[in-house]
Amino acid sequence: xxxxxxKSLPINYTNREFSGIREDLLEMAERFYPDTxxxxxxxxxGAMVIxxxxxVGDQLSFHLDYNIxxxxxxxxxxxxNVLRHGRALGYKDPGRPSTYGTVAxxxxxxxxxxxxxxxxxxxxxxxxGTSLQSASGLKFVLTENIDFANPKNEVVVFRVNASTGxxxxxxxxxxxxxxxxxxSQKTVxxxxxxxxxxxxxxxxxxxxxxxxxxxxxxxxxxVDYLSQDMVFKELKNKNYQNDNVPSIMKPxxxxxxxxxxxxxxxxxxxxxxxxxxxxxxxAKPQNVxxxxxxxxxxxxxxxxxxxxxxxxSFGIVPSNxxxxxxxxxxxxxxxxxxxGSLNVVSSAKLTFKDKTILNPALTNEIMNSLEVTNETxxxxxxxxxxxxxxxxxxxxxxxxxxxxxxxADYENLSYRMPAKFGSVKRVSAQKDPDSLKxxxxxxxxxxxxxxxxxxANMTIKNNLKTWLNQYRMINDTIDILDAYVLNVxxxxxxxxxxxxxxxxxxxxxxxxxxxxxxxxFFIGEAMYISDIYSELKKNTKILDVIKVKIINxxxxxxxxxxxxxxxxxxxxxxxxxxxxxxxxxxKFPDTDIKGKVR
Numbered sequence: 162x163x164x165x166x167x168k169s170l171p172i173n174y175t176n177r178e179f180s181g182i183r184e185d186l187l188e189m190a191e192r193f194y195p196d197t198x199x200x201x202x203x204x205x206x207g208a209m210v211i212x213x214x215x216x217v218g219d220q221l222s223f224h225l226d227y228n229i230x231x232x233x234x235x236x237x238x239x240x241x242n243v244l245r246h247g248r249a250l251g252y253k254d255p256g257r258p259s260t261y262g263t264v265a266x267x268x269x270x271x272x273x274x275x276x277x278x279x280x281x282x283x284x285x286x287x288x289x290g291t292s293l294q295s296a297s298g299l300k301f302v303l304t305e306n307i308d309f310a311n312p313k314n315e316v317v318v319f320r321v322n323a324s325t326g327x328x329x330x331x332x333x334x335x336x337x338x339x340x341x342x343x344x345s346q347k348t349v350x351x352x353x354x355x356x357x358x359x360x361x362x363x364x365x366x367x368x369x370x371x372x373x374x375x376x377x378x379x380x381x382x383x384v385d386y387l388s389q390d391m392v393f394k395e396l397k398n399k400n401y402q403n404d405n406v407p408s409i410m411k412p413x414x415x416x417x418x419x420x421x422x423x424x425x426x427x428x429x430x431x432x433x434x435x436x437x438x439x440x441x442x443x444a445k446p447q448n449v450x451x452x453x454x455x456x457x458x459x460x461x462x463x464x465x466x467x468x469x470x471x472x473x474s475f476g477i478v479p480s481n482x483x484x485x486x487x488x489x490x491x492x493x494x495x496x497x498x499x500x501g502s503l504n505v506v507s508s509a510k511l512t513f514k515d516k517t518i519l520n521p522a523l524t525n526e527i528m529n530s531l532e533v534t535n536e537t538x539x540x541x542x543x544x545x546x547x548x549x550x551x552x553x554x555x556x557x558x559x560x561x562x563x564x565x566x567x568x569a570d571y572e573n574l575s576y577r578m579p580a581k582f583g584s585v586k587r588v589s590a591q592k593d594p595d596s597l598k599x600x601x602x603x604x605x606x607x608x609x610x611x612x613x614x615x616x617a618n619m620t621i622k623n624n625l626k627t628w629l630n631q632y633r634m635i636n637d638t639i640d641i642l643d644a645y646v647l648n649v650x651x652x653x654x655x656x657x658x659x660x661x662x663x664x665x666x667x668x669x670x671x672x673x674x675x676x677x678x679x680x681x682f683f684i685g686e687a688m689y690i691s692d693i694y695s696e697l698k699k700n701t702k703i704l705d706v707i708k709v710k711i712i713n714x715x716x717x718x719x720x721x722x723x724x725x726x727x728x729x730x731x732x733x734x735x736x737x738x739x740x741x742x743x744x745x746x747x748k749f750p751d752t753d754i755k756g757k758v759r
Contacts, residue, residue: 177222183215234552243548244423247555253385253577254423254551257366260341260496261304261583261620262539264293264503265334268309269319269530271523272328279331283523284310285511292507293339293533295498300507301339301539302489309333338620339503339539340489340583341496342368347486354480356434364427364488369579371487373419373430375479381417387433387475390414418476430486433475496541497609503535540607540615541583546576547680565632568592571603571639574632575625582624585617589644589684591741599637603629604644604684604742614681614746616643644684645743647724648714650753651693654707661702663758670697675750682745688737707759711737714753720746 176185190198190207198207230236234246244254266287270279291303319332349360373381382392394413419430509531513519546554557573565571571590578584585605593600605625607617622641629639651674657666673696682688690709697706713724722743729738739745747753 177218177226179215179219182218183211186211186214234555238548240548240551243551243555247551247558248422250555250559252551252555252558255577255579255584256423256428257368257491257545258496258541258584259368259491259582260539260541261624262301262339262498262503262535262618263336263537263620264301264303264339264533264535265336266307266309267530267532267534268333268335268527269330270309270333270527271330276327276329279316279333281310282514283519283527284333285513285527286310287335287337287531288510288512290344291510292343293503294505294507295502296504297498297502299341299492299496299498299503300343301341301503302343304338304340307335307337309335311335341539341541342366342489342491344371344487344489347488349484349486351479351482351484354436354478356478357431357475358478358480359429359431360484362428362430362486362488364490366490366493367423367428368489368491370421370428370430371489373487374485375482376485377482379417379479381419381432381479381484382413382415383421383430384415384418385420387418387420387431389418390416392418416477417479432478435475435477436480495612496539498535498539499609500536500538501534503539504533506531506533537618538609538615540609540618541585541621564634565629565637566634570632571601571629574629575603575605578625578628582628583621585621585625586614587644587681587684587744589741591685593640599634601637601639602742603639603641605641606644606646606684606744613748614646614744642742645722645740646720647722647739647743647745648719648748648753649688649724649726649737649745650712650714650747650755651709652712652755652757653693653697653709654757654759655697655703656705656707656759657702658704666700666702667756667758669700670703670756671754673697673700674754674756678747678750682739684744685739685741686745687731687739688745689735690737691735714748719748 173181173185176182187201190201190211201207201211231239231242234243234250237243237246244252247254268285268287270283272278273280286309287303287307289303289305293301293303295301315334317332317334318328318330320330321328345364347362347364349362351358351360370383373383375381384392392413392415416435419432421428421430509528511524511528511531513524516524554573554576557569558577565574568590572588575585575588575590586608587606589604591602591604593602603625605617605622607615607621609615626639626641633639653670653674655667655670657663674693677692677696688711690711693709694706697703697709711726713726715721715723726737730736731738737745
């Protein structure tokens with residue numbers, strides 16, 4: 162057969178999987194090489210060659226599809242690639258979520274000489290960084306100093322003299338904020354100067370980097386981007402006793418800085434390209450706004466008040482030194498604890514006014530009397546978002562441009578709050594219908610240790626309020642409110658095809674509904690009954706879906722809200738309408754989803 166005739170063979174380029182390529186090769190061998198390959202049975206040498214070539218073709222097609230899909234955000238699947246696309250669009254991965262809460266601290270202090278109150282010289286300060294632990298082993302850290310001398314603390318008689326009845330010890334109760342996790346340190350040796358030095362940190366469950374110091378004592382500050390020169394430092398408030406504000410926020414111009422990002426191995430920090438302190442020169446604001454050289458004219462340049470240095474090197478790079486990195490890791494699974502579960506003081510950091518003049522035995526007694534408990538649940542979002550959720554947040558990140566104008570902006574910024582400040586499961590921003598101003602109702606919901614919806618605590622709400630304040634419009638006001646939880650269940654009736662096992666089919670149908678609502682609902686999201694019909698009918702063993710009914714679940718383990726299902730159905734009955742300030746939840750799928758077979 163001529164070569165020209167062989168060239169005319171039509172090749173089907175749409176066959177890219179193993180079976181399709183193999184069929185094309187068999188057809189080609191039978192058509193053009195009938196004398197060479199006469200035995201193409203499954204055990205023949207010719208069939209082995211064709212299978213090997215088809216296998217190689219299938220592998221090449223797979224890797225080609227994979228690489229093309231992972232090159233674009235909307236088709237990428239791997240978490241690392243999704244985050245890489247997100248960084249290019251301004252999205253920063255918040256890392257492993259942390260949970261914040263409030264604890265009550267109890268302390269026993271000796272009475273003064275009159276017995277009319279505690280001895281003030283023995284009243285200590287419990288420093289932040291004190292390690293606490295729950296009964297199940299979850300670790301927490303105190304985030305603020307607790308001054309037991311604060312007059313707002315509750316003081317009661319704790320112990321009395323058995324013979325005289327005079328008080329000998331007083332109990333002091335104070336409150337403090339805690340965050341999940343524990344502090345650790347890591348030392349990294351860096352060599353000669355290197356532009357844009359990048360250091361990988363193999364740390365599991367990293368929540369935040371607390372500080373970075375080199376061996377010369379220089380501190381490096383974490384910034385959002387390397388061209389940022391201004392940070393806000395937390396300074397101790399000397400007037401704390403009068404105004405009850407423990408810290409003061411001060412702007413601080415930095416030349417040593419870094420950015421952090423999450424990687425598959427944990428995290429990485431990257432520095433700029435400056436080689437010495439001369440790389441950052443503080444400039445006058447008028448010179449930042451107008452570059453004065455030898456020209457007789459100027460261009461229209463914008464002035465950024467957060468950037469007050471003439472810095473083209475993006476900060477100083479550490480070289481020939483050792484970096485001491487202090488960081489906080491959060492708990493590997495869930496960091497939510499129920500009431501009274503946080504009850505162990507692992508490592509207390511107490512400071513007395515003048516310990517040298519105090520009785521060591523009494524100070525040790527005070528330290529041993531320290532007790533802790535949480536009077537309210539410590540909750541937050543305990544699950545990492547899926548890749549589809551991260552994509553949605555990335556899509557919303559790019560147009561926000563660090564300001565909140567629309568409803569989507571506020572929701573996206575709420576999800577972008579750094580994990581060290583806590584996180585919420587769902588957020589919904591709604592315009593206040595009763596407000597004459599630009600008031601916004603921000604509805605939030607959290608979840609408990611078992612991934613069930615629960616109202617967010619006040620610490621997370623306060624952190625969210627502070628976080629949003631830097632992005633909101635100047636005339637916007639925000640009210641952070643709890644979203645109502647509406648517990649519902651699903652009951653359905655199906656009919657199986659002839660010969661199908663009724664028990665197996667029913668179990669598959671229940672699992673189908675479970676998978677449908679595995680990720681839960683969003684605040685204000687309707688529940689489409691028609692989707693349940695569609696999902697069940699995909700099972701070839703099900704002949705027909707006779708009935709699907711949504712029921713309201715109330716009782717001791719459910720929400721106390723009595724939600725009228727029939728009054729909130731759409732006119733055609735295809736979906737259940739959810740109020741804008743509420744969220745549906747199938748709390749116990751194993752018992753709340755029921756089915757029957759006819």
